[in-house]
Amino acid sequence: METTTPTFCRICEAVCGVEATVEDGRVTDVRADRANPHSLGFMCTKPKAMIEILNDPDRVTTPLKRIGGPGEFEPVSWDEALDDIAGRLKKIVGDHGPKAFATHVGNPSAFDACGGMAATGLREAIGSPWSYGVNGEDGASYVAAAGLQLGSTAIFLRPDIWRTDFLLMVGANPWISKGSVISEPQIRKAMNGVIERGGRVVVVDPRRTETARHFEHVPVRPGTDAWLFLGMLKVIFGEGMVDEEFLDAHVNGAHRLRDLVGRVSMGRCAERSGVDEETITDLAHGFGTADSAAAYGRTGACTQRFGTLNNLLINSLNIVTGNLNRPGGAMFGWGALDFPKLAKQGGIDGYGTTRTRTLGLPSGLGLLPTQGLWRDITEPGEGRIRALLTFSANPVLSSGAGGRKLVEAYEQLDLHFSLDLYVNESNKHAHYILPGTTFYERPDLPSLGLALEIRPTLYATEAVVEPRGDCREEWTVLNEIAKRMGLGGAYPVKPLRLLAKLGINVHPMKLLDMAIRTGPAGDLFGLRRKGWSLKKLRTRAPHGAKLADHLPVQKLAKVLATDDKRVRLVPDEFAAEVDRLLAHTDDDAFPLRAIGQRELRSHNSWMHNAPRLTTDDRQPTALVNPADAAEAGLVGDGDQLEITSQSGSITIPATITDDVRQGTVAIPHGWGHDGGWQRANRVGGVSSNLLASAEPDDIEPLAGMSILSGIPIRIRAAAAGEDGRADRLRQAQPVG
Numbered sequence: 001m002e003t004t005t006p007t008f009c010r011i012c013e014a015v016c017g018v019e020a021t022v023e024d025g026r027v028t029d030v031r032a033d034r035a036n037p038h039s040l041g042f043m044c045t046k047p048k049a050m051i052e053i054l055n056d057p058d059r060v061t062t063p064l065k066r067i068g069g070p071g072e073f074e075p076v077s078w079d080e081a082l083d084d085i086a087g088r089l090k091k092i093v094g095d096h097g098p099k100a101f102a103t104h105v106g107n108p109s110a111f112d113a114c115g116g117m118a119a120t121g122l123r124e125a126i127g128s129p130w131s132y133g134v135n136g137e138d139g140a141s142y143v144a145a146a147g148l149q150l151g152s153t154a155i156f157l158r159p160d161i162w163r164t165d166f167l168l169m170v171g172a173n174p175w176i177s178k179g180s181v182i183s184e185p186q187i188r189k190a191m192n193g194v195i196e197r198g199g200r201v202v203v204v205d206p207r208r209t210e211t212a213r214h215f216e217h218v219p220v221r222p223g224t225d226a227w228l229f230l231g232m233l234k235v236i237f238g239e240g241m242v243d244e245e246f247l248d249a250h251v252n253g254a255h256r257l258r259d260l261v262g263r264v265s266m267g268r269c270a271e272r273s274g275v276d277e278e279t280i281t282d283l284a285h286g287f288g289t290a291d292s293a294a295a296y297g298r299t300g301a302c303t304q305r306f307g308t309l310n311n312l313l314i315n316s317l318n319i320v321t322g323n324l325n326r327p328g329g330a331m332f333g334w335g336a337l338d339f340p341k342l343a344k345q346g347g348i349d350g351y352g353t354t355r356t357r358t359l360g361l362p363s364g365l366g367l368l369p370t371q372g373l374w375r376d377i378t379e380p381g382e383g384r385i386r387a388l389l390t391f392s393a394n395p396v397l398s399s400g401a402g403g404r405k406l407v408e409a410y411e412q413l414d415l416h417f418s419l420d421l422y423v424n425e426s427n428k429h430a431h432y433i434l435p436g437t438t439f440y441e442r443p444d445l446p447s448l449g450l451a452l453e454i455r456p457t458l459y460a461t462e463a464v465v466e467p468r469g470d471c472r473e474e475w476t477v478l479n480e481i482a483k484r485m486g487l488g489g490a491y492p493v494k495p496l497r498l499l500a501k502l503g504i505n506v507h508p509m510k511l512l513d514m515a516i517r518t519g520p521a522g523d524l525f526g527l528r529r530k531g532w533s534l535k536k537l538r539t540r541a542p543h544g545a546k547l548a549d550h551l552p553v554q555k556l557a558k559v560l561a562t563d564d565k566r567v568r569l570v571p572d573e574f575a576a577e578v579d580r581l582l583a584h585t586d587d588d589a590f591p592l593r594a595i596g597q598r599e600l601r602s603h604n605s606w607m608h609n610a611p612r613l614t615t616d617d618r619q620p621t622a623l624v625n626p627a628d629a630a631e632a633g634l635v636g637d638g639d640q641l642e643i644t645s646q647s648g649s650i651t652i653p654a655t656i657t658d659d660v661r662q663g664t665v666a667i668p669h670g671w672g673h674d675g676g677w678q679r680a681n682r683v684g685g686v687s688s689n690l691l692a693s694a695e696p697d698d699i700e701p702l703a704g705m706s707i708l709s710g711i712p713i714r715i716r717a718a719a720a721g722e723d724g725r726a727d728r729l730r731q732a733q734p735v736g
Contacts, residue, residue, distance in 0.1 A: 001023070001024070001263065002021060002023045002028075003021070003022050003023075004019050004020070004022075005018055005019065005020050005022060005462075005464050006018075006021070006033055006035070006036070006459075006544075006698055007020050007048065007439075007461040007462075007464050008033075008036070008039075008439075008444075008446060008459060008461055008544050009043070009047045009439065010052070010108075010111035010112070010119075010177055010439040010444060010446070011046045011108075011111070011439075011603055011607070012046075012177065012180070012432060013039065013178070013179060013180050013181070013183045013448065013449060013452055014035070014039070014040070014042075014044075014083060014178040014179060014183060014184070014185040014449075015183060015185075015186075015446040015448070015449035015458060015536035016032065016033075016034070016037070016039035016042055016043050016044075016047070016185045016462070017033035017035075017036020017037075017038055017039045017110070017543060017544060018030050018031065018036075018043055018047050018365065019031050019032075019033045020347060020440060020464045021162055022464060022465055024497065025465055025466065026055075026059045026465065027049075027051050027440050027464060027465055028554075029051075030034045030043075030048055030050075030051060030391065031043065031050075032272075033543055034041055034458060034565045035543035035544075036457075036543050037432070037457045037543070037545060038183075038449070038453065038457040038459060038461075038544060038735060039186070039542050040186055040456070042185040042186055043185075043549075044178065044600075045601070045612060045613070046529075046603060046607065046613070047687060048234065048612055048658045049607060049610035049613045050438055050439065050440065050607075050610075051440075051614040052463075052606065052612055053421065053438060053577060053612040054057070054231065054363065054438045054440055054441070054609055055468070056448075056610070056677075058331070058358050058422060058609055058676060058677045059421055059422060059435075059468070059676055060420065060421060060422060060423060060433055060435040060471075060676075061142070061435050061468055061469030061470060061471055062076075062435060062469055063076050063077065063078055063080075063432065063470065064073045064076070064390055064423070064433040064435075065073065065080070065084075065431070065436050066115065066430065066431050066432070066433055067200050070411075070429045070677065071423060071428040071675070073423070073433065078449070078472070078650040079259055080471065081432050081561065082477075082481060082484055083645055084432070084480050085415065085417050085432055085481055086484035086485045088128075088387070088414070089101065089387050089413045089415055089481070089485060090485045090486070092386050092387045092414055092415060093126055093218020093387070095277050096384075096386055097126045097223075097275055097383075098127035098129075098386060099125050099128055099130065099357075099382070099383035099384075099385075100128075100131065100384065100386040100387055101123070101126050101128045101130070101387045101388070101389075102123075102128060102130035102131070102132060102373070102376070102384070102385045102387070102388050102389075103120075103123050103128075103130070103131050103132065104132040104133065104193055104373060104387070104388060104389070104391070104393050104395065105119055105120050105131070105132075105133045105134070105367070105372065105390075105392065105393060105622065106133075106134045106390070106392045106393030106395070106398070106522035107134050107138075107283075107392070107398075107606070108384045108392035108396060109252070109391045109392040109474075111395070111444075111446075112392070112420035112439075112442070112444065112474060113444055113445050113446075113447040113512055114189065114442065114443070114444065114473065114475040114476065114507075114508035114512075115391065115392075115419070115436070115473070115474030115475050116391075116480070117243045117475065117491075117492065117508045117511070117606075118388065118474060118475035118477075118478040118479055118490040118492050118508065118582035119391050119474075119478060119490075119492040120346070120366075120492050120611065121478065121482070121489065121490035121496075121497075122478045122481075122482050122487075122490040123389075123390070123404050123494045123620075124491075124492050125482050125487040125488065125489070125490060125491070125497055125652060126485075126487070127352050127472065127713050128356075128383050129223060130357075130368065130376070130385060130399040130427035130431070131320040131366055131367055131368060132367065132368045132369070132370055132372070133263040133365075133368070133370070133375045134395065134399065135364065135365065135367045135369075136240040136301065136304075136361075136367070136368070136369030136371055136395060136399070136703070136704055136706065137370060137371045137398060137399050137400055137705065137706050137708065138299060138366070139180075139184060139298075139299075139302055139305065140302070140307075140364045140369055140703035140704060140705050141302045141303075141308040141310070141311050141526065141703040141705055142181060142297075142298075142302050142311050143306045143316065143365045143698060144227040144311070144351055144362070144364050144701075144702050144703040145308055145311035145312045145314075145315055146311075146315075147314060147350065147351025147352075147364065147566050147714060147724065148308075148312065148314075148351060148568065148571045148573055148702075149315055149319075149567055149571065149574075150560055150561060150562065150567065150568075151235065151560055151561030151562035151563070152337055152343065152344070152349040152350075152561035153343070153344030153349055153350065153351050153364045153365040154251065154340040154342075154348070154365060154451075155316065155332065155333075155340050155343070155346070155450065155559070155561060156181055156333055156339075156452060157230070157315065157324075157330040157332065158181065158182045158296075158330070158331055158333065158452060158454055158551075158711070159294035159296040159329075159330060159331075159454075160195065160292070160294055160295070160327060160328050160329060160330070160331045160454060160495040160550065160551060161184065161187065161191060161193075161616060162190050162193065162454065162455070163292060163328040163550065164194060164199065164290075164292050164293060164294045164328040164329065164471060165194070165197065165198075165199040165200075165291050165292045165293065165295070165328060165329045166194075166199055166200050166201075166279065166287050166290035166292070166293035167194050167200070167201045167202070167293075167294055167296070168202050168204065168283070168287060168293070168294070168295040168296065168317070169202065169204065169211070169296050169297075169308070169582075169621050170204040170205070170225060170295070170296065170297035170298070170299065170300065170301045170428060171201050171204070171205060171225070171297050171298050171299060171301035171302070171660035171709070172205075172211070172296065172297065172299070172301075173205070173209040173210060173211045173212075173300075173598055174187045174188070174191070174211055174288075175188065175209070175211040175214070175300075176209070176210050176211070176598045176599065176600050177451050177611070178218040179300075180298045180299065180719070181297070181298060181445075181452060182393075182452050182454060183448075183449040183450075183451075183452035183453045183454075184453070184454055184455070189587070190213070191211075193579040195215070199290070199675055200215075200216060200290075201215040201216065202215065202216045202217075202218060202283060202286075202660075203215050203216065203217050203218070204220050204225065204228065205218075205219065205220070205368065205663050206219055206220055206221065206222045206300075206593070206595055206660060206663065206664045206666075207219075207298060207586030207595065207597070207623065207659055207660045207661075207666050208658075208659040208660075209440055209659075210600075217275070217663040218275055218279060218283070218616070219275075220273050220274060220275055221272070221273055221593070221661070221664075222304075222572060222593035222594075222595050222663075222664050222709060222710040223304045223305055223306075223664065223710020224272050224273045224274065224312050224591055224710070225273070225297075225301055225304065225306075225308045225722040226304075226309050226310050226517045226581055227264075227268070227269045227272040227273040228269065228273040228280060229310065229316075229317065230261055230262075230264050230276050230313065230578075231269030231270065231273070231275075231277075231280040231284070231304070232258075232280060232283055232284040232287065232317065232401040233257065233261045233262060233284075233313070233316060233317065233320065234265075234266060234269070234284075235284035235285070235288070236284050236288045236317075236320060236321065237257075237258050237262075237286070237320070239260055239284075239285075239288070241285075241288030241289060241321060242254070242288075242320050242321065242505040243320065243352075245322075246319075246322035246324070246557070247319075247320065248605060250556050251319060251320075251565065251566060251569055252564070252566050252568055252571050253568060253569035253570035254320065254569055256569070256570040257320065257569055257570050260468055260570065260574075260575060260578050263578070263582065266280065266281075270649065270681075273661060274663075276483070277730050278283065283486075284561070286706025287317060287321065288321050290630065291323060291328070292323060292326060292327060292328025292705065293317075293323050293328070293329060294323060295314045295315075295317040295318050295330070295615070296314070296330075297310060297314045298711050299309060299598075299709075300595065300596070300598070301314065302703075302705070303596070303699060303705060303706065303707065303709040304700075304707065304709050304710050305584070305698075305707050305710060306577060306580070306581055307700050307703060307705055308353075308543075308573075308580060308703050309547055309574070309578065309702075310511070312574050312577070315330070315473075316569060318330035319567055320569075320619070322633060324333040324556075325554060325556055325559070326553070326568070327526050327550065327553065331454065331551040331553075332426075332551070332554055332559045333451055333452070333453075333551065334456060334459075334467075334520060334548070334552055334554065335450050335451070335453055335457075335458070335519075335520065335521065335545065335547060335548075335550050336343075336422045336456070336516050336520070336532065337447060337450045337451060337452075337515055337516065337519050338449050338515075338519050338520055338521070339451035339733060340559075340561065340704060342515060343365065343366075344561075346366070346492060347366070348363075348365055348366025349365075350363075350724065351363075351364060354368060355368075355369055355374075356368050356369065356372030356375070356376055356704070357372070357375075357379075357381070357383045357384070357385075357474035358372065358375040358376055358379050358381075359371075359375060359704075361695060361697070361699065361704030362702070362703070362704055364699065364703060367587075368704070369699075369703065369704030369705060369706075370395050370400070370406075370706075371401070371582060371694070371699050371704055371705070371706055372387075372401070372402075372404040372704060373385075373395070373402060373406065373409070374402050374405035374406045374408070374409040374694075375405075376411040376413060376682075377406075377410075377413060378408070378409050378412055383415060384444075385413070386413060386414045386415070387413065387415040387416070387441050388410075388413055388415070388416045388420070389412060389417055389419070389420070389478075390416070390417075390418045390427055390430065390698045391419045391420075391421075391423075391474070392419065392420055392436065392606070393418075393420075393426060393427075394424040394425055394427075394428055394604075394605045395423040395570075396424075396426040396671055396687075396689075397424075397426070397474065397605040397671075397672060397673070397687050397689065398604060398605055398670060399689070399706065399734065400416070400645060400689055400692040400694075400705075400706025400707070400708055401689060401692040401693050401694030401698075401706060402694055402706060403687075403689045404425075404687075404689055404690065404694075404696055405471050406426065409427035410426070410430070411429060412534070413431075415431055415433060416429065416430040416431050416432075417430055417432040417433075417689075418432070418433045418434065419434050419436045419474050419477060419478075419606045420433060420434075420435075420436060421435070421436060421438065421605070421606070422609065422675060422676055422677050423676025423677070424605070424606070424675040424676070425605075425609055425672075425673060425674055425675045426672075428493055428676065429539075432668075434472075434475070434497045435469065435470060435471040435472070435474055436471060436472070436473075436474045437454070437467050437471050437472070438638070439581050440463070440464045440465055440642070441463055441464070441465055441466065441467040441468065441471065441473075441550050442463050442467075442473050442474075443460075443461060443463050443509050443575065444460065444461055445460045445512045445516075445534075446459065446460075446511070447459075447512065448697065454550070454551055455546070455548070455549065455550065456521070456546075456547040456548045456551065456678075457544055457545065457546050457547055458516070458521065458532055458541075458544060458545050458547055459536075459537070459541075459543065459544030459545070460509075460534055460537055461510055462538075465605045471590060474704060475490065475508050475714075478490040479491075479500070479505065482497075482500075483500065487524070488501040488503075489499035489601045491506070496511075499568065508587060509534070511531060512534070513534040513535075516532060516533060516534060516644060517531070517532075517533045521547045523536065530692075532545060541592065561697070562708065573702055578598075578700065580701075584713045587646070587712055590646065590712035590714050590716065591663065591712075592628060592643075592663050592664065592665060592712050592713050592714060592715060593664055593665070593666060593710045593711065593712060593713065594643060594664075594665050594666075594667055594688065594691055594710075594713045595662060595665070595666050595667070595709045595710065595711075596666070596667060596669045596708055596709060596710040597623065597666040597668045597669060598669065599669075601614070602668070602669075602670065603670075604669065604670050605669075605670035605671075605673070608670070608673060608677065608679070608680035608683065608726065609668050609678070609679045609680045610679075614680065614683060616680055618683050619653060619684075619685075620652065620653075620668040620671045620682070620684075620685035620686075621637075621640055621652065621653045621654060621655040621668070622641055622652045622653070622654050622655070622665050622666065622667045622668075622681065623654075623655050623657050623659060623660045623665065623666040624641060624654045624655070624656055624657070624660065624730030625656075625657070625660050625661060625663070625664060625667055626656050626657075626658060627662045628662060628663065628665070628715065629654065630666075632715045632717055633716060633717035633718050634654055634656060634717050635717075636656065637653075637654065637655050637656055638653050638655075639653070639654050639717060639718075640652070640653060640654070640717070640718035641653070641654040641665075641715055641716075641717065642715065642716050642717070642718040643665060643667070643691065643713050643714075643715050644714050644715070644716075645653030645691040645692075645693070645711050645712060645713045645714060646693060646712065647690070647691060647692060647693040647694070647695075647698075648685075648690040648691055649690070649691075650688065650690050650691060651686070651718045652667065652685070652686050652687040654696075665687040665715060667686075667691075668685065669688065670685075670687075671683065671685025671686060671687065672684075672685050672686045672687035672689075673685070688708070688711075691711050691713060692706050692708060693710060693711075697709060700734045
């Protein structure tokens, strides 16, 4: 019997509505859900690829116990695995204290509301403060800037693209990524609409990305975006394009920012950024005089040496021009979930409330940077991590220089257990791998998406099919470990753990329902007749419900989380980063810059075993400008290119193209596989992590992030017979 069920994709922030076709208990097809009010009939190819992952013969479908070296496992029963994990973890915590345990969560766990809640719950039940996450290689600088200026790392400013007259997009490529820290499946239509209204869209990126090809493109020199923003602000202040009334009413520190930009000259901003003065001035005029304007930066802006400063400056462009909390500007979130309120209740809204044990790197949105993890495992002392849960994470490939350091650190752990779909380059070092679910196999709520929407909607899903093999929902696995440790359950709050000790286990979806019902659009348990609950959603709007056409303008005193309910435009950390920027010098031995590259048929490191995305002829290549290629001795596409940084060297085939500005090399992200996924392994490729530095001076200080964009490098044509396969398997050594 064939049935069609509305559900939604959980691969990226777009979280598109889809309809899954199920026949005899198997997902046989998936198509875009035209009735979903969020995605409005849009879907990329990845939900179909997830069907291949669901049924992949390489997928882990039974608990695995390590019996030898890395990657050597044998199947065991759930009871054997859970009893041993719970027993060993209880002893480790008993002998060394709660700080001996840590969690590390990867990108997919952000799209598993129930599992993510349980990972936090297990850690809270044990009493450990250590929660590490991939955010340190993605958006930690973004949330750090929010915490410093707005008072909460959970306040996400998002560009009101549907209504703006000038969109400045920095280091983002939504034609490929569909947007990030913004949930808008129709982002192409929204951006084209700006042009149709007579407005401007400007894409700032060292590469002429798929997005940049459609709009105005400003090819900034990699890693120098802060100089461009300082130049724009200098013009905006100097030519009176500041909204003084807004600043007087809502902002502290405008005079301090004026003084900071007064320290730089337009000539130096142009020289450092590689963007001429005329263009900088034109951008400032366009942004400062538009009826509405929004500046938005993402991964490319976040992962630089001055990533947090970039985000502080991007926010400042929105603030000083009065485009904060203005239709068409940078808007605050509103929707089914009051995310800042929930984050505050969970204690994760603060900046730097927890710091890593050895380097003191700050937390953001409750997550510590991965760069601190390997040190906190290997360095002796109080609070040393001896037991680790990795949840849908592969930091060996995804976490900068700290990733390769983790290979050695993992082998020093007394207990390492992983929840995942595959044996990957990281968890092959674990003692146990516990099989989790694909998104077709579990109920869910798009909690992250609801926090990032610019057209507020609400939708949810039941499981489409039963978990394959012996796979189990992640929250049930972690709840069972907590139970066997005598902790009740894996719940973030003590009353629920006490109930679990009495045999009353509350499904996380019920907790999410409570958050919906008490949220801005909830039914308040019947007191608000037009409000929503998950039950009402299932019966009245199974494809989802539209809550509003646009984000509303809100009272700043209600939204801001600073003590005085005013924007803290230039905190001391901001000024210190400007000092650091002005003092920074380049090493002439490494004249070029490496950046990352997103690909349409790829997603981080975890979808590379799907044939739909990873075809048999797939070959990752680095993009090189023709002038740089000629100087390096490259003859044509496919020639092997050796890329060397201060920290290491890789060799990768080259594609010669003027899509990257001179002095820039773009390297695909997430490759260099050597795990239990055969197709991904066959592709080869290399990990750009080998180029990233793990030295403390090369960690972005305000967010603790790896520097992955703008890495200083030099290049040459590799000698005949060289390729990258050896490089990806060896430990990179410092290069002189």
